[in-house]
Amino acid sequence: MVGNPPVLMAPVVQCFHRSSKETLQMNALDLLKEDHQNVSELLDQIEQFDEIGQIKRLFRKIRQQLDTHAYIEETVFYLALKDKPPTQALISQSLDDHREMRVLLAGIAQTSDPVEVNEKLRALVEVIENHVKREERDLFPKVREVFTPEELDELGERLESARGSAPGLRAVA
Numbered sequence: 001m002v003g004n005p006p007v008l009m010a011p012v013v014q015c016f017h018r019s020s021k022e023t024l025q026m027n028a029l030d031l032l033k034e035d036h037q038n039v040s041e042l043l044d045q046i047e048q049f050d051e052i053g054q055i056k057r058l059f060r061k062i063r064q065q066l067d068t069h070a071y072i073e074e075t076v077f078y079l080a081l082k083d084k085p086p087t088q089a090l091i092s093q094s095l096d097d098h099r100e101m102r103v104l105l106a107g108i109a110q111t112s113d114p115v116e117v118n119e120k121l122r123a124l125v126e127v128i129e130n131h132v133k134r135e136e137r138d139l140f141p142k143v144r145e146v147f148t149p150e151e152l153d154e155l156g157e158r159l160e161s162a163r164g165s166a167p168g169l170r171a172v173a
């Protein structure tokens with residue numbers, strides 16, 4: 001007899017219950033910049049590989065991160081900026097980046113031809129570099145003008161929560 005059954009742990013839920021004193025929480029812009037940085041590092045890494053199996057394995061991770069990033073930007077960040085006119089043209093450019101990125105991701109996933117993978121990866125790197133540059137240099141300063149620091153913190157929390165329901169998390173088998 002072992003007494004009462006143990007209380008079930010729920011680690012996934014627990015990680016969203018951060019105390020307000022903890023400094024883990026990032027504001028929206030820092031969080032998105034960290035995403036950009038992480039994916040840029042993975043893209044640098046994949047460019048060093050020349051074995052197709054290795055490339056495809058790392059590609060799956062990159063795809064997951066990009067799908068998740070695009071999802072949280074589209075469902076939370078860009079939506080929050082919907083009524084902020086100074087950001088609109090930049091957001092529609094970012095949405096174009098996401099469309100282009102998704103076409104390339106799907107194309108890379110569908111082939112194992114090293115030449116084709118290589119070409120599409122190069123195009124992907126270019127799209128992501130431009131996306132990152134445009135958002136960090138042009139969009140984020142405008143976002144800082146239209147939101148208070150508190151609103152940016154709150155937006156950061158919402159972006160973090162949205163990660164949990166991103167389709168990219170299920171896309172990687």
Ligand SMILES: [Fe+2]
Nearest residue numbers: 032073131135
């Ligand atoms: Fe972004």
